[in-house]
Amino acid sequence: MKTHLLLILWAATICGCSKLVHTEGPQTATEIPVCFQVECPSLDEPAKALSDAQEKTVKDLNLYLYCKNAAGKDEHIYSAGSANITRKLTVGDYDLFVIANAGADLGNMPRTQVEQSARTVGSESALETGSALPLSAKTSFSVKAAMTVPVTLRRIVARIDLKLSVAAALAGRITLSSAQVVSAPNTGLYFADNAPASDGKLINYPKIALTGSSLTRSFYLLENLQGKVPSITSQTQRDRTKAPARATYIHIEGQASGKKLDYYVYLGENTTDDFNVRRNKRYTLNAVVSGENTIDTRVSSAELQLGAVGALYAPNQTLSTTLALVTQNNAGETYQLKYRLYEGSGTLKINGQSYAQDTPISITAVNGAKQIPIAYTQAAAGNVRIGFTVTDRYGYALTKELTTAYKANNPITGSVSNFINKECHKNQYFTLSLSEKDYAGKFSVKCELVKGAGTLYYNTTTNAVASGSSLSLAAGTHTFYYNGTQVGETVIRFTVTDTNGQTKTIDQNVTMERLTIYVRSKFTWGTQKVVSGNEARLDSYIEFEIRCETPPLHTLPVMYKVGYSMVNTMVPPTTKGKPSQTYNCTLSPSSLSFWTRVVYNDYEGPKYYCDSYGNINYSYILLHGYTISGLALTTVEVTRPDDPSVQYYCYGQEMVRLDK
Structure with a gap:
């Protein structure tokens, strides 16, 4: 049950919409006349609530166009009875919302209001107001x-x-007196799923009085999506105690030997757990009263689905998809499939065979999806629009339209930025830029480390990309990091493929250099004042410190040596030397520095008189002694690993005298 609205854009002033015009090349004018033409398929089944002409009627149209490129370009168009509407639109991208048979001009509305707009009815007959x-x-x-x-x-x-x-075996024993649709939605959203959430959104249709043992009737119902109840596994469990509170059902009343009988038949996609009644779908419900407490139901439905279709294809590229005739309880039924090529100049194959337009092709339904392969190929550039119609034996038609365009592909363009730094073992930042004119899809980007050793990261330094794996990236500039572990030539290759099958290779070539880690060492020496009452002693000390400016990548054994000389306070002074001693320490990735007091001589120092504030009177010596006068034979040796990707550069030792 579908009605088709064709939106035709013309490049020049026209009168009416009697023929289709297609012009290659860009439009030079800032506005283009747009003609809206309404088409309706024929529905020929005789037993319907509305006639064929009424069911396909479009009496009025409210069109809402929202421009996505510029403010103030939105349009509302109302047409009462006209199938052809022409309006000039500014060049740009638009979202179109159409409401048909509202019965009035709905006026201007913001997009959010249109998206939530709904049809509200107070009775069954209001759904067919004006027979539309x-x-x-x-x-x-x-x-x-x-x-x-x-x-x-x-x-x-x-x-x-x-x-x-009523089952033939019970004819004459059970008579039917009425049937009524209960819990039908009174409000239906135009552009969103409809699932009434309160009893105030429901109405009951009038009872239909019955005499005898049968009823054949068609009626319309606003969409009511009440979901599934997985715990219901058989038709006998589908009752008022288990069904969703607002699910739609048919209440059937009858009599048997003076006893009143009530049957409740719930609508849905099947006769067990599903309580969804979907828009634009036809359901055939066969209900047979087979006992005073039993009614057997059988739901039949059919739906036409179209598989995925790309937005653009290259000339001579084959478009492959499927039509699916999805039926329930209609296995073995024969349907007739026809197609019409409204736009395009290529060839269409259905199930591998070529057919002329409007040729009936017999399709036998199965319970479930009957897959029908579709293949289309076109050599010339241009738009393609193909209409498919499937008709059952009653003349009821299901329609789908396939739309796409054939266009010569624009090339993929891409580039990488240079590394700012080329040292190994550091996360080196660079970017990959991708684009393709008139292409809105994503790119599959295969990342390979063709030469060199290291780790590639995407977007952050924690998101590692394994060599040979692929990323799905949109057009634009993307951030990468590379942490190399090998000096010399490195090649990172990006193989970029679009959905049209085009491929482009982009290489990041860089010569990686050794990482330099600086190691600094320092000897600090001098005297340390120790005060006790009015007496101050001068002790001698030597401290050693070594550190890496950045964390080392390896464990570094360090050997250092130090000797020193001392001088006496007597006049004339005397000196003596202390032999060089060897010491060891270690630097590591988790221990960047080391410090120690190598020497502390607290037994040979001189003693002086000092005041109560600790100020020394160097003229008032209490006891002569030795103090450190210099360092001798100091060396620092760092054992470097055999790793060409890093070098440890050791500065000469720093020597500082500091009397404390």
Whole structure:
């Protein structure tokens, strides 16, 4: 049950929309006339709530266009009865919302209000006000040059075909007195799933009085998505105690030997756990009363689905997809499939065979999805629009449209930025930039370390990318880091592929250099004042410190030597030497520095008189002694690892005298 709205963009002033015009090349004008043309498929089944002409009627249209490129370019168009509407639109990208058969001009509305707009009815008959059903559509398009934008209108109602009868064995014993649709939604959203959340959103249809043992009736129902109840596993469990509180059902009343009988038949996608009644779908419900407490139901439904279709194809590239006729309880039924090529100049194959347009192709339904392979190839550039129609034996039609475009591919362009620094063992930043004109898809980017050794990271320094793995990236500039562990030539290769099959190779070539880690050592020596009362002693000390300016990558054994000389305070002074001693320490990635007091001589120092503040009177010596006068034979040796990717550079020892 579908209505098609064709959006036709013309490049020149036109009168009406009697023929399709397509022009290659950019549009030079800032505005392009847009013609909206409504098409409706024929529905020929005789037993319907509305006639064929009424069910496909479009009496009025409210079109809402929202420009995504500029403010103040939104449009509201209302048409009462006209199938052809022409309006000039500014070049740009648009979202189109269509509400059909609202019965009035709905006026200007912001996008958020349109997205939440709904049809509200107070009774069953209000759904068919003016003998027309509520429809809606939403699509997006770009106004650049002359083109056709197909739009499919969908009814926001479902159609239920009820076939109610009493089993032949019970004829005359059970009679039916009424049937009533209960808990039908009174509000239906045009552009969102409809699931009433309160009893105030529900109405009951009027009772249908019955005499005898059967009823055949079609009626319309706003979409009611009440979900599934997995705990229901059989038809006998599908009752009021287990069904969702706001699920739609048919209440059937009858009599048997003066006793009143009540049957409750819940609507949904199946006769067990599903309670969803979906818009724009036809359900055939066969209900047979087979006992005073038993009614057997069988739901039949059919739906046409179209598989994935790309937005752009290269000339001579084959478009491969599937049509799926999804049926339930219709296995063995024969449907007729036809197609029409509205736009395009290529060849279409269905199930591997070529057919002329409008040729009926028999399709036998299965319970579930009957897959029908579709293949289309076109050599010339241009738009493609193919309409598919599947009709059942009653003349009920299901439609789908395939739209795409063939265009010579623009090349992939890409580049990498240079490394700012080339040292190994550091996260070196660089970028990869990707683009392709008129391409909105993503790129598959295979990352390989062709030459060299190290780790590649994407976006952050914690997101490692294994060599040979692929990333899905959009057009734009992307951040990478590389931490090399080998000096010399390094090649990082990016193999970029778009969804059209084009491939481009981008190499990052860099010569990695050794990492330099600086090691600094220092000897500090002098005297240390020790005060006790009015007496001050001068002790001698030597301290050693060594550190790496950045964390080392290895464990570094360090050997250092130090000797020193001392001088006496007597006049004339005398000196003596202390022999050089060897010491050892270690630096590591977790221990960047080392400090120690190598020598502390607290037994040979002179003693002086000092005041109560600790100030020494060097003229008032209490006891002669020795103090340190210099360092001798100091060396520092760092054992370096055999790793060409890093060098440890040791500065000469720093020597500082500091009397404390």
